[in-house]
Amino acid sequence: MKKYLFILLITVAWVACVDYPIDEDGLLITERGECYVGSFELLGSDQKTVLNQVAVDTVAQTIDAEVHYGTDLKNLYPQFSLVTDAKLDPKITGKVDFSDLDNPKKYTVVSGNRKVRKEYTIYITVQTR
Amino acid sequence: MQIKHYYIILSIACFGIIFASCDDNAYTIPDGAKELTNDCLKRSLGPNMVGGSIDFAYAMALPFNTGNLVSAKVEASIAGASGTYLENHSYHTGSGGENVGIEIGSPSVTDGIATEVVFTRDTCASTLRYYYIVPEEARGKQVSFKFSASDSNGKQVSYDMGPYNISEMDMKLDMALTNNSYFSISDMAVYNATQAAENPDKIDLVYLFRTMRGVTFRHAFVSPTAENADYLPNLTLPAGVGNSTKFMKVYASADQQLARNEFGVFVDDLDLREINLSNAPDYGINIAQNAGAWLETADGKYRAYIYVNKASETVGGMTISIKRLKIK
Incomplete structure (x- = not known):
């Protein structure tokens, strides 16, 4: 009986001591090397979508988004869906100004193991009438 | 011998619990007030x-x-x-x-x-x-x-x-806007083209309704500036109007006093005093019923919140209510 208790104690202690690494944001670094954007959304100041159509190209690492006619490009909330465990750089902390169409915004996806980085460029066009 | 001790201790504990639970601590109705x-x-x-x-x-x-x-x-x-x-x-x-x-x-x-x-x-x-x-x-x-x-x-x-x-805001309920009408924040009033021409400096926004092939426009508030000509189709502006009014559409801010069918959400003085509209556009299109927007006049004198009480998806005309605060 004492022998089994001792084995259990050792096992618990060993598990407790395993060091799971975290990154500078306090996020778990995993073994996943996948690195891509699954989907993309743009919301206006009223939190409603402004997208007319969007295409995410994971090979060319581009996002082509057409927004509704009359969209205010200075106050948009971008939303990315990333592959499991990946993160985005820079972080999105609020409204983003997309009005400088000649200099499209770029976001980098970082894989779960933090070893793969892929930069996506967002090309915005405004629907015309 | 040890087992015997356990039984004795267990019996004492049981008796203790039974004794405590049988304690008569009856509830008594408290005395009511004796006077007014x-x-x-x-x-x-x-x-x-x-x-x-x-x-x-x-x-x-x-x-x-x-x-x-x-x-x-x-x-x-x-x-x-x-x-x-x-x-x-x-x-x-x-x-x-x-x-x-x-x-x-x-x-x-x-x-x-x-x-x-x-x-x-x-x-x-x-x-x-x-x-x-x-x-x-x-x-x-x-x-x-x-x-x-x-x-x-x-x-x-x-x-x-x-x-x-007591709030410093002004409030006006259920203002009816017709297609191609002119809205003044300083007067909290709606004008037609003739009246707008008589008070061009007071006109902050044009209200219009349009249906367009391929795009969603419907109800819109647009500042009457030359830069916004594209958002003012088939409309000749009265002479002299030209204020660029900040207009920021906002989500889920329905004010109970304006909407009268929402509960527990209010726009108060502090909201209007602290909101930063410096980066807001001077127009808003595709505005629907139950939507809201923050406004600021071109001279920065007034900030306001409007709530759309009524707006059909197919017909022009709108009913709005407003809360307004004098800032300067």
Whole structure:
């Protein structure tokens, strides 16, 4: 009986001591090397979508988004869906100004193991009438 | 020997628990009040607007067969505007959940800061509602209230409420806009093209409704500037108009006082004072019913919040309500 208790104690202690690494944001670094954007959304100041159509190209690492006619490009909330465990750089902390169409915004996806980085460029066009 | 000890200890513990649970600590009904007492609660919520009402329910009672209520009075620190009154009905809830009022006295009489009801019905308990209409002179100040009641034994009780801050905002409900009309924030008014030409400096936004092939436009507010010509199709602006008014569509901010079908959400002075609209556009298109928007006049003198009470998806015309604050 004492022998089994001792084995259990050792096992618990060993598990407790395993060091799971975290990154500078306090996020778990995993073994996943996948690195891509699954989907993309743009919301206006009223939190409603402004997208007319969007295409995410994971090979060319581009996002082509057409927004509704009359969209205010200075106050948009971008939303990315990333592959499991990946993160985005820079972080999105609020409204983003997309009005400088000649200099499209770029976001980098970082894989779960933090070893793969892929930069996506967002090309915005405004629907015309 | 050890097992025997366990049984003894277990038996003592069981007896202890049984003894404790059988302790007779019977509940006794607390003694009620022996004389006239009163209580009060504020019924209305949200910012206290000039011209609006602050509502209270004032309850007073004395034990049965010890006398009856004689009068109830409210004194406000600033005299209420016309329409201020204390109910002369005491309400209870009917079987259908409706308010059932029973007349307990003559209609209230207001003399300066005091509003009083004299009881004519022999009753020992009553709850009267008080509606204080906020006067213009209270704008930006604080108002407090003293509720009091007296009974046939000569006993008097009172209850202080407040102070309550009175908003500096203006509010206007249910303004009807027709297609191609002109909206003034400073006047909180809607003008037609002729009137807009007479007051071009007061015109902040053009309201228009358009249906276009391939794009969603519908209801729109657009500043009457040359840069916005694309958003003002088939419209010739009156001479002189040209204010660029900040217009920021906003999500889920329906104000209860403007919408009157939402609960617990209010736009108050602080919201309008602190919101930063420096990066906002000067137009908004595809605006639907129940939407809201923050506004700021071109000269920065006024900020406002508008709520769309009514807007069809297929027909022009809109009903809006507004809260406005003078900033400068």
